[in-house]
Amino acid sequence: MKVYVIGIGLIGGSMVLDIKGRYPEAIIFGIDNNDKHVQEAIDLGVVDQEGKMEDLAKADFVIVSVPVDVAMIVLPKVLDLVGEKTIVFEVGSTKKPICEAVANHPKRRNFIATHPIAGTEFSGPSAAIRGLFQGKTNIICEVEKTAFKLQEKALNLFSSIGMRIRYMDPVSHDKHIAYVSHLSHISSFMLGKTVMNKEKDEQDIFDMAGSGFESTVRLAKSSPAMWTPIFKQNKEHVLETLEEYIANLSRFRDLLKEEDYNAIFEEMESTNKIKEILNGLTIKK
């Protein structure tokens, strides 16, 4: 079994680590536009050897795990090169632009659009970890546009590394994910910015910040190279979530200005039901 991973970072790297764990006979080929990443991935045992684009025809699986703007360019090229039995999947956080980019490709049926909901705030080959996908959700879009046998091949692979599958159309995916993922990143980045701008003396943050702050700004460590194109591709949905978030914060500010503490209490109490939702998340893991 030959598995090619294009872009050897957190998602692609973690995925091939688990594939290799499940299928020890698999040969993992790494391709990355950063030569250092390829060598680092080999040294870390994330991939077995460097791969070449011109060999993709022999691949069983090609995982395209690059920033979503790069995926738009790389994916059609990859499809140009793959063989009849190759299944290509891409793992980015936007699905409509990606699906559109390959909609009319003659080898569209060799492609499956996925979004594994898993990750950390780290990036690069050293961010790859085992077991990242265990119990996590993989959202698959436009499954009907993938050749039946290749659907099966991909789904078996995802199941083998512990993922739950959910099917969704690309527009719904992009809309919902703006709320539960993209907005969280902006809220976290801007929280980090607000605090850092104010607290010029970092020692004050260091000494006074607790686990609550750490938790809310964790995503502000994320890669700008990865996130800028996500916000670009999902601009309309992200703007919608951001407007609503700003409106909710402004309302909270106004209630505080007006000293309407009953309303402030109710704002928080009604949001407390997020507990049950998060308990659901915890059970899922």
Place this chain on the structure above:
Amino acid sequence: MKVYVIGIGLIGGSMVLDIKGRYPEAIIFGIDNNDKHVQEAIDLGVVDQEGKMEDLAKADFVIVSVPVDVAMIVLPKVLDLVGEKTIVFEVGSTKKPICEAVANHPKRRNFIATHPIAGTEFSGPSAAIRGLFQGKTNIICEVEKTAFKLQEKALNLFSSIGMRIRYMDPVSHDKHIAYVSHLSHISSFMLGKTVMNKEKDEQDIFDMAGSGFESTVRLAKSSPAMWTPIFKQNKEHVLETLEEYIANLSRFRDLLKEEDYNAIFEEMESTNKIKEILNGLTIKK
């Protein structure tokens, strides 16, 4: 050694668990306006027995760990009742109003104002956990207003349960903590609200939310009864942080509207240095 804890929740409960661990001979008395909490705390082994306010004269330590609005009322009453050798401390998230409430109390020197920077999003006796304060910071305000011998007694106790001590004036405390704690809670509550308002079908959140969302909304599980009076008491500083946060989010929204992706990249990249600050936090633990 007699230790009284008034308000047996996350902070007070965890503190007496560690004190008992360190001083097994200590007798822990619990006082709570919720009778069920007292019984629950006894059943859980968090306190040894129910305490009575009229016995506070015999106390070595009195920990007042109630919402900050309740502390304003309870604290002067407690000071009225304590003995010469009793040290009283209060652990809330605002310090200026608390210090003012006891500024002219005849037994001011029996009081030490503290803010242990530790916690979780849970509350009540069952939220009490061992080791919560290990390696955490305890901010002490107006230490010079506490009797010297009682300072020493309190500081030894804090050290014995693993806390680092930092001294600060109450106004600086309230200003800085607004940034690194109070704002995080509002950002998290409003994020939770925004997503829940939109995603009427909770299953969508359940399936699509990952660890990033979970991390950023964790604080939205916090107790409104605890947080409403904190926002009330620290209103001016909280409003300042909230205005800046909303301004930063609005700027990000405008950059996205204008499709200035270079600026968006830079916004995130410059905030990435939060990594080093958070690494500092991690080392601290």
